[in-house]
Amino acid sequence: MLTTHTAAWVAEFVLRQPVEDWLANEIFLALPLPSPLPFRLRHTILLHRLASDLSRCSPSLNTLHSLDLLLDDRPASSSSSSSSSSESMAVAYRAVALHCVSLSFSASNYDVFRTFVDLLRSRVADLERAGPAVLAAEPLKKLRMEIEAAVESGIFRGLLERNTSNEALDAIRVYLKAAMEELGPPFLVLAAEAVRNGIELGNPCSESSAKSDDKVKVSGVAGGVGERTSTLSLAVNGEVVLLETNPVTSSTLCDTLDRDMGNEIARKQNAVVRLGKPTDKFDPMSAPEVEKVVNALKSSCVDLHKVVVDPLPDAVMKAAEVLKNRFFGMTNDVEELEIQRQAGASGPVSAVKNRSKDNGVDEIVEQSRKNDALDVDGSMQQRKDDTVQSNREPSVEKQLDGIDNKVQAATTIHSEMKGTGISNTDGVQKRSLMDRNPTAHTFEWGEDPIESSSEKSPTSKKITLPSPKRKKASSPLTILENKKFVIRRKLKRWSSLEEETLRKAVGKHGVGNWKFILSCYSEIFEDRTEVDLKDKWRNMTRH
């Protein structure tokens, strides 16, 4: 039986492989991961997201968001500027932030640009107040100055001339490398290696380990439950190599193993567990077995890669082309841009106060503030319904941020792409044909007051009150003038994969968690909404 801790190790290992996002999702779903996620695993997930953005060459607000989370998730001990990844993190943060600013500006909607810049400013200010040392780094100081300059001048001229995308990608690449090195190899690999070499698992400070100078020791755990930090140190030939220098952790491998054995009494901070010796009170984990598991995992990943090719990148590119073409031929969008411009003209602060129902920017501003993160994906989008789409991402964020985080949607990286209007490097605002028209409204012909009163017999003395349902009198002419017709999405029949996935998901997560299910399988339920899932389930269970 797989325990939550071993599941975390496996998850960590899998994410360190070049595994497709959807596959990672599937594996995550199948694993009984601990809640909250261990620090190491959280970190690995976020780095995987970055790597994913990098591989698609599409730094976006989601990339910035990942960096944001990584920044917030830094263990206190590594906030010192000595951390090797701190500097590159700061550089990457700045580069990606500037790229996003540049994108938001070239999206040719100044209010959106202002909103985003304001949010970014306050975020940087928040970070500064919180005082992580990473902000002391020169690049972020520079970022703050650049943002200030942008706001003062109103225009980000310098940025538009630069290739911010490439700068961001390069910076991410550098940071990823440093962060990966800092994180060290996956725990399973270390463990397998150590066990193969005839190791001893235990506290590096304990007497027994100090004596064994011809062996490799692994101490700590790949991710202690609920711990922000984890110690993973290797002692090779008596020399201790600390991969992460936090010596104090309440949840060590010993703890984990103890818990797994149900032996609460033996749970001690400095307990030493020796593996590989038949006389142990714990079941020995033989080296060949661990090796076999690791190899099997590796080979299965490779096999899956050979068999399955992720169709999404292709699809995304094609969709981007279509949308781009459509953008230039579509006058409606110009109209909507204008509407949004007017709605947002009072600035982000007042926009929050004067929140109107149909103003997508307002909702996003408020949502962003609520989340206290730069999750302003929707700012680049024009429409309320797009905001709903982008709401999938905050669910990921919650899971990563929250204490009771669950893992299922943690790597829904593709869904981020779909929910983000500016994730592509062209920076053109996009609108899908699939989207609803926010200004569309329905009209009931049946009980028009004008109609009814005009047709009413003048002799009729009966006093009638207007139905509360009717809000205003409108003639058919007015309606024809005002009405924008709803464009139905193209009918897309449910594939058997979708049906099967829905069935499984409902079996696993229960009926009614449509939003959650959608976020878990967003790759499979492409272009579907929660309501679609609900309706489909209704259909499926009807007969």
Add this chain to the structure above:
DNA sequence: TTAGGGGTAAGG
């Protein structure tokens, strides 16, 4: 956010 009623259009 979801459930559920109910309407409409597409497509077999």
Add this chain to the structure above:
DNA sequence: CCTTACCCCTAA
């Protein structure tokens, strides 16, 4: 004509 997918609305 029937089923399915999509859509809208309202209550909880």
